[in-house]
Amino acid sequence: MRSAVVRGRSRTIDAGPYEVRISAGLRSEFASIIATVAPAHCYAVITDDRVGPLHAGPLMDALASHGRPTLHTMPAGEAHKTRDTWARLTDDLLAAGCGRDTTVVALGGGVVGDLAGFVAATFMRGVPFVQCPTSLLAMIDASVGGKTGVDTQAGKNLVGAFHTPAAVLADVELLATLPVEHRRAGLAEAIKHGVIADAGHFAELSESLPGLLAGDAASTLDAVARSVEIKSSVVRADVREHGLRKTLNFGHTIGHAIEHESGYALLHGECVAIGMVLEARLAERLGIAEEGTAERIERILLRAKLPVARPESLSAEQIVGATRLDKKARSGSAEYALPARIGEMANAESGWSIAVADAAVLEVLA
Amino acid sequence: MRSAVVRGRSRTIDAGPYEVRISAGLRSEFASIIATVAPAHCYAVITDDRVGPLHAGPLMDALASHGRPTLHTMPAGEAHKTRDTWARLTDDLLAAGCGRDTTVVALGGGVVGDLAGFVAATFMRGVPFVQCPTSLLAMIDASVGGKTGVDTQAGKNLVGAFHTPAAVLADVELLATLPVEHRRAGLAEAIKHGVIADAGHFAELSESLPGLLAGDAASTLDAVARSVEIKSSVVRADVREHGLRKTLNFGHTIGHAIEHESGYALLHGECVAIGMVLEARLAERLGIAEEGTAERIERILLRAKLPVARPESLSAEQIVGATRLDKKARSGSAEYALPARIGEMANAESGWSIAVADAAVLEVLA
Numbered sequence: 001m002r003s004a005v006v007r008g009r010s011r012t013i014d015a016g017p018y019e020v021r022i023s024a025g026l027r028s029e030f031a032s033i034i035a036t037v038a039p040a041h042c043y044a045v046i047t048d049d050r051v052g053p054l055h056a057g058p059l060m061d062a063l064a065s066h067g068r069p070t071l072h073t074m075p076a077g078e079a080h081k082t083r084d085t086w087a088r089l090t091d092d093l094l095a096a097g098c099g100r101d102t103t104v105v106a107l108g109g110g111v112v113g114d115l116a117g118f119v120a121a122t123f124m125r126g127v128p129f130v131q132c133p134t135s136l137l138a139m140i141d142a143s144v145g146g147k148t149g150v151d152t153q154a155g156k157n158l159v160g161a162f163h164t165p166a167a168v169l170a171d172v173e174l175l176a177t178l179p180v181e182h183r184r185a186g187l188a189e190a191i192k193h194g195v196i197a198d199a200g201h202f203a204e205l206s207e208s209l210p211g212l213l214a215g216d217a218a219s220t221l222d223a224v225a226r227s228v229e230i231k232s233s234v235v236r237a238d239v240r241e242h243g244l245r246k247t248l249n250f251g252h253t254i255g256h257a258i259e260h261e262s263g264y265a266l267l268h269g270e271c272v273a274i275g276m277v278l279e280a281r282l283a284e285r286l287g288i289a290e291e292g293t294a295e296r297i298e299r300i301l302l303r304a305k306l307p308v309a310r311p312e313s314l315s316a317e318q319i320v321g322a323t324r325l326d327k328k329a330r331s332g333s334a335e336y337a338l339p340a341r342i343g344e345m346a347n348a349e350s351g352w353s354i355a356v357a358d359a360a361v362l363e364v365l366a
Numbered sequence: 367m368r369s370a371v372v373r374g375r376s377r378t379i380d381a382g383p384y385e386v387r388i389s390a391g392l393r394s395e396f397a398s399i400i401a402t403v404a405p406a407h408c409y410a411v412i413t414d415d416r417v418g419p420l421h422a423g424p425l426m427d428a429l430a431s432h433g434r435p436t437l438h439t440m441p442a443g444e445a446h447k448t449r450d451t452w453a454r455l456t457d458d459l460l461a462a463g464c465g466r467d468t469t470v471v472a473l474g475g476g477v478v479g480d481l482a483g484f485v486a487a488t489f490m491r492g493v494p495f496v497q498c499p500t501s502l503l504a505m506i507d508a509s510v511g512g513k514t515g516v517d518t519q520a521g522k523n524l525v526g527a528f529h530t531p532a533a534v535l536a537d538v539e540l541l542a543t544l545p546v547e548h549r550r551a552g553l554a555e556a557i558k559h560g561v562i563a564d565a566g567h568f569a570e571l572s573e574s575l576p577g578l579l580a581g582d583a584a585s586t587l588d589a590v591a592r593s594v595e596i597k598s599s600v601v602r603a604d605v606r607e608h609g610l611r612k613t614l615n616f617g618h619t620i621g622h623a624i625e626h627e628s629g630y631a632l633l634h635g636e637c638v639a640i641g642m643v644l645e646a647r648l649a650e651r652l653g654i655a656e657e658g659t660a661e662r663i664e665r666i667l668l669r670a671k672l673p674v675a676r677p678e679s680l681s682a683e684q685i686v687g688a689t690r691l692d693k694k695a696r697s698g699s700a701e702y703a704l705p706a707r708i709g710e711m712a713n714a715e716s717g718w719s720i721a722v723a724d725a726a727v728l729e730v731l732a
Contacts, residue, residue: 083453094520094691122488125515125526126606149491154460160491161527240492325460 009218011225015232018167020144022225024217026171027055030132031062038128038166040103043069044093046116047107048076051134054177056107059132063105070096074115078264081111081151083159089119100124103166109135109182110142110268114160117148121163131168135178136186136220137269139170140193140227145235145248155325156256162239168228172220180213185269187212187304188251190223192276193230195297196247199343201226206300213304246352247345249337251276254361257322261314266307273306282356282364283338283346290341297342316365320358334361375584377591381598384533386510388591390583392537393421396498397428404494404532406469409435410459412482413473414442417500420543422473425498429471436462440481444630447477447517449525455485466490469532475501475548476508476634480526483514487529497534501544502552502586503635505536506559506593511601511614521691522622528605534594538586546579551635553578553670554617556589558642559596561663562613565709567592572666579670612718613711615703617642620727623688627680632673639672648722648730649704649712656707663708682731686724700727 010023021033034043043063047056052073063069072092074085093102104127106116113131120129131143149160175183187205194202204226205212211219231248238245255275259268277298283289298308310319323334333355340346347354376389387399400409409429413422418439429435438458440451459468470493472482479497486495497509515526541549553571560568570592571578577585597614604611621641625634643664649655664674676685689700701719706712713720 083449087449090525091518091520094518094524122515122525122527124524125513125528147491149488152457152460154457158460158490159456159488161488162491 009221011221013225013228013232015144015168015228016236017164020168020170020228020232022139022170022172022221022228024171024173024221026169027058027174030059030169030171031066033167033169034063034103034105034130035066038103038130039066040128041067041101042096042098042103043067043105044072044096044098044102045069045105045107046072046074046089046112046119048074048109048112050076051108051112055134055174059105059107070098072096074112076111078111078151078259078268081115083150083152086115086118086150089115090123093119093123098123100127102127104129105132106130106143107132107134108138109133110138113138113143114148114157115150117146117163117165118150118160121148121161126163128166129163131165133168133170134174136175136183136224137189139172139175139224140186141189141231143168143170144228144231146239151260155260155322170224172217172224175215175220181267183213183215184304184306185267185273188269188273188276188301188306190227191297191300191304192248192251192272193227195276195280195339195342196250196337196345197230197234197343198226201230202300202342206303209300209303243351246335246337249353250339250345251279253323253334253336254278254319254365257319257325258311258314260325261318261322262311266311270307273301274308274310277301277308278310278364279336280339282336282361285360285364286338286356288338288340288346293339293341310365316362319365320361323361333357375587377587379591379594379598381510381534381594382602383530386534386536386594386598388505388536388538388587388594390537390539390587392535393424393498393540396425396535396537397432399533399535400429400469400471400496401432404469404496405432406494407433407467408462408464409433409469409471410438410462410464411435411471411473412438412440412455412478412485414440414475414478416442417474417478421500421540425471425473436464438462440478442477444477444517444625444634447481449516449518452481452484452516455481456489459485459489464489466493468493470495471498472496472509473498473500474504475499476504479504479509480514480523481516483512483529483531484516484526487514487527492529494532495529497531499534499536500540502541502549502590503555505538505541505590506552507555507597509534509536510594510597512605517626521626521688524691536590538583538590541581541586547633549579549581550670550672551633551639554635554639554642554667554672556593557663557666557670558614558617558638559593561642561646561705561708562616562703562711563596563600563709564592567596568666568708572669575666575669609717612701612703615719616705616711617645619689619700619702620644620685620731623685623691624677624680626691627684627688628677632677636673639667640674640676643667643674644676644730645702646705648702648727651726651730652704652722654712655705659705659707676731682728685731686727689727
């Protein structure tokens with residue numbers, strides 16, 4: 001990662017009750033910031049078996065000057081974002097002697113953040129936690145907004161809690177070790193932020209795409225910062241997802257259904273990419289989106305080498321069936337957050353989402 | 367239960383964000399109140415296999431005029447207050463087609479309330495819930511204050527969440543089916559409220575004890591109402607238990623340890639009774655409580671036929687060991703909330719609790 005030029009450049013975004021700090025090289029300050037924003041007797045660092053060996057060592061060493069650090073490692077991957085892993089991590093903390101005076105630190109991607117956040121939300125009825133995202137997806141999206149949770153057999157994120165982090169600390173240099181397909185997957189959520197709220201961000205992402213894919217630190221820092229600004233302003237306006245926050249679900253009704261039905265063989269961002277194209281196409285058919293919206297989204301995703309079509313192994317019927325398991329499904333019908341055009345979402349008058357009949361979705365999926 | 371005289375008498379206590387309504391015969395209004403304070407598409411009633419057969423039928427029928435009621439039954443008893451039962455109940459709701467537009471109704475004692483509350487706190491990241499306590503302990507104590515959770519192998523209530531009910535609805539006539547030992551156990555928490563905050567309440571309980579044990583509706587209604595007033599005013603002052611709320615833990619450090627070590631063979635209220643006597647004695651030895659405090663507490667508990675001494679099957683060492691698992695244990699030492707005299711707690715200056723050395727506790731337990 002070419003980061004020398006951006007060393008020292010940093011961005012701090014006020015996400016309401018907490019700050020998101022983004023810079024190249026921030027990891028050397030992780031421990032001291034954690035100890036300042038969420039001082040505790042015990043610092044329980046939760047990571048996975050991919051990220052831990054790469055990045056946990058220096059953090060544990062640095063935390064030792066501020067309290068008692070304990071390390072808790074889960075297997076990597078969405079398939080492990082379960083109640084069982086949550087229970088095992090909780091028991092691990094208890095066995096390590098962590099009490100109420102504990103701060104949980106999530107060091108990893110979106111899965112680690114969601115799980116560690118749910119551990120923190122429920123450990124002794126709630127202890128503070130700090131997010132140290134190590135994937136582009138987690139920096140851009142998952143670590144911001146206070147949603148925590150796990151999947152069940154019945155679907156994604158069906159069990160969880162809102163639990164606001166004390167801080168989100170993103171060091172874009174940590175992305176140097178991120179596999180390129182994870183970098184692509186992260187960009188899907190950045191592109192989503194452009195579609196739902198900011199045509200300028202969409203255009204900038206399109207322009208800086210080569211640099212972003214190559215791991216250029218300056219472009220990455222800018223893209224992460226703008227995405228976090230968009231997401232956190234949406235979340236601040238509607239923490240509990242009664243209205244505006246639903247716009248963040250663009251691409252996710254179909255995306256989650258594909259992710260679940262594929263048995264988590266596809267990355268979350270890949271599923272969202274497919275979901276955005278199909279849902280934008282659906283919006284066009286329903287006369288909700290400007291013509292060409294889906295095509296513009298498809299074009300940038302293809303340039304990012306992200307998938308844009310339903311996997312052949314899954315039938316249209318299977319995917320529509322799985323949308324019914326979505327949290328956003330009400331009274332038996334699935335809800336969609338749909339765009340009006342790049343940079344603007346539709347259906348403000350009905351709380352930013354509408355119920356769509358299965359038949360219309362099946363047509364688009366066929 | 368002689369309730370004709372109190373029919374129509376009712377008390378409503380403002381517990382801050384919600385109301386506690388107490389009356390004789392309130393159950394006929396449960397459904398309409400629930401549908402008013404927490405309207406939903408699905409009403410998921412959670413109960414246990416002791417209370418359900420007695421009281422769930424009429425509630426389910428009445429809820430059917432307001433939405434789709436679903437019934438979810440767990441085995442009775444603290445031994446089932448586990449993550450496994452929580453996961454099974456959650457899966458039950460999902461299998462019944464409950465979505466985000468669900469209100470959870472807890473119909474049962476403290477265990478059902480704690481579990482149903484934790485299901486509500488974590489189902490789809492939180493749905494509303496209403497407490498309909500059916501035991502004296504739950505009416506007096508457990509249903510008020512927003513604490514939800516489950517036990518783990520390592521100790522009581524180590525996993526959970528703060529989740530405020532939309533309302534607490536207590537029909538004292540439901541206590542007619544409550545086994546007498548559960549009535550006694552409930553009184554232990556009422557007596558605790560007298561000790562920690564109101565010598566007048568303590569005296570009134572002492573006077574009305576025969577009526578309370580016999581199930582007199584008028585005395586029961588008064589005792590429940592005063593206890594709820596005390597508890598909710600403490601909770602309102604300190605929801606997250608950073609200070610004053612700790613006074614509610616009087617009797618619970620040793621009480622929880624005994625409860626855990628006995629494998630939940632003793633009722634929670636019975637353990638709190640023992641805990642109060644031993645902790646009051648500890649407070650006297652430490653020069654914190656007025657002489658005679660422990661004896662006055664012991665006397666009223668004996669009249670209520672509650673246990674007041676360590677069970678012979680448990681050693682003093684074993685109990686002290688288990689106090690270390692308490693959430694309130696910090697940095698390896700156990701914290702105690704101790705009385706100054708009947709009606710007043712000590713240690714306001716140190717946040718209403720103090721760390722006590724094992725040796726002193728062992729002496730009292732020996």
